[in-house]
Amino acid sequence: MKLFNIIILVATVIHAVGAFQAQHPQLNGWYPCADNTFSDAGSSDSVSAECATYVAPLCYPGICKTPQFATPHVNIFVKRMLATKGDAKTATNVWLLQGGPGDGSSGLEGSMIVLHNELKGAANIYTMDHRGTGRSTFLDCVAAQYPLEGSMIALHTELKGAANIYTMDHRGTGRSTFLDCVAAQATTTGSPDGNSIKPSEVPACAQALENEYGDLASFSVTSAATDVVTFISKFTNGANTIVYGVSYGTVLVERIMHLNPLEVTGYVLDGVATSSGSSVAKFQYMSRFDVDFGEVGDYFLSLCTKDPSCSAHFKRPNTLQKTLQNVLKSFDKHPNSSCATVMSKFDMGFTILEGTHLSKPTPSMGLRYMLGRLLMNEGLRKFIPLVVYRLSRCDKNDIKALTQFVTAISQIDSTADQEEAFTSLLLYYLIIFSEMWETPQPSMSVMESRFNRNLRHVINWVTVTMLHMA
Structure with a gap:
């Protein structure tokens, strides 16, 4: 009996110590580390960057309460390039925050180098893996496309080392505590939907995550923003600090603005993905992305009339x-025509919803989706007029050229880069459906209606295919 009581006492003390450490963040670093994490982003002998992890609470006060069974802390990965011009202890700090949600910060390393060089080493540049991603505590179902690391390096180089540049793996991603379904094995390459997740896998994965972490508000935008604010306050030089976010990173930056850290004197939002303060009808919900994307596609196509070579x-x-x-009408009317057959070979890259009209994608749907992929890529969108012209003419040479083009684009989409290892698809879904989706949730019929009504937009995304995860 005494032994049992001693075991209980030791367990209680260990949990209390863990909770104390979690509420009082501890830094493990800084250590010299390579500028680039992955070889496909570039390799060099340079170790001018520094890396660290720090222990953050699983739950911050007012956000969630750590259950007794859960580990009371998560690990957050941070990377920086210190100013080489002047004194790094007094230099300006620049933070680069990744998009996604769900992406680690490794893609920002190039920008860190450019910015550091541009500033001539006069500022400290930081980045971080959002909790649940990358090298921070990784959010994964164990129990049941903005490269920032490159940007970090490029920025440090461009600014000529005049600033300290930081980046961080958002909790749940990358080298931070990673959000993943390890126990349920839901996102392994051998699972039913490979690295993605099927509706049938969701219940077990969700239960596994709840059993491990309790309230998943611990991986919310506010929790991640508090990680950044806490780190800036406790572990940087207290000097002038600027925070930059790209895509989803702008959502994170906006939440940091709400927390109003005294050290931060400037914010940069690139590729804004938030519209707080707007009416419900104008709010940037991911569940309305089909309609919003179609409007952008229409505007892009209209620019052809202003370009002599295109018009x-x-x-x-x-x-x-x-x-x-x-062309789209022709494909729907003659789905077995030569050029429609070419488009039917385009790999849309995701599981189409069973039990809906999307369960058997048509050539016109494949074309619209492919053009949407091209539109999102600055280097590839210029091919849209060429593709449309050849599809409309569709002679022997056009068919040959289009076949090669569709094959190449499919290969680009299907080729995985090393940074994907730091992406948590589960964190992506968690944040999208918890914080960037309409409430109450739109029904499947409403989503399909938006998609069908959106046929007037000839380029679009297929947000409706995400609904089975909500």
Whole structure:
């Protein structure tokens, strides 16, 4: 009996010590580390960056309460490039925050180097793996496309080492505590939907995560923002600090603004993914992405009329947009035609919803989705008029060229880079559906109606395919 009581006492003390340490963040670092994490981003002998992890509470006060069974802390990975011009202890600090949600910070390393060089080493540059991603505590179901590391390096180089540059793996991603379904094995390559997750896997994965962490508000945007604010306050030089976010990173930056850290004197939002303060009808919900994306696609197509080389191939009334509409109608009417058959070979790269009209994607749907992929890529969107022109003409040479093009684009989409290892798809879904989705949740019929009504937009995304995860 005494032995049992001693075991209980020791366990209680260990948990109390863990809780104390979690509430009082501890830094393990700094250590010299390579500028680039992955070889496909570039390798060198340079170890001018520094890396560290720090212990953060699983739950901050007012956000969630750590259950007795859960580990009371998560690990957060941080990387920095210190100013080489002047004194790093008094230099400006620049933070680079990754998008996603769910991506680790390794993609920002290039920007860190450029910024550091541009500032001539006069500022400290930081980045961080959001909790649940990358090298921080990784959010994964164990129980049941913005490279920032490159940006970090590029920025440090561009600023000529005049600032300290930091980045961080958002909790749940990368080298921070990673959000993953390890116990349920839901996102392994051998699971039913590979690295993705099928609806049938969700209940077990969700139960596994709840059993491990309790309230998943511990991986919320506010928890991640508090990680950044806490780190800035406790572990940087207290000097002028600027925080930059890209894509989802702008959502994180906005939450940091709400926390109002005294050290931060400037914010930069690049590729804004938030619209707080707007009306519900105008709010940037991911569940309305089909409609929003279609409007952007329409605007892009309209620019053809202002470009002499483009408009020369699309004479009024057969503008680029009108020509594309005719191609889509032709595909729907003749799905076995030569060019429709070419488009049917395009790999859309995700599981189409069973039991809906999307369960058997048509050539026109594949074309719209492929053009949407091209539109999102600055280097590839210029091919959209060329693809539409060849699809409209569709002669022997066009079929050959289009076949090669579709094959190449499919290969680009299917080729995994090393940084994907730091991405937590579960954190992506958790934040999207918890904080960036309409409430109450739109029904499947509403989502399909938006998609069908959105046929007037000839380029679009297929947000409706995400609904089975909500």
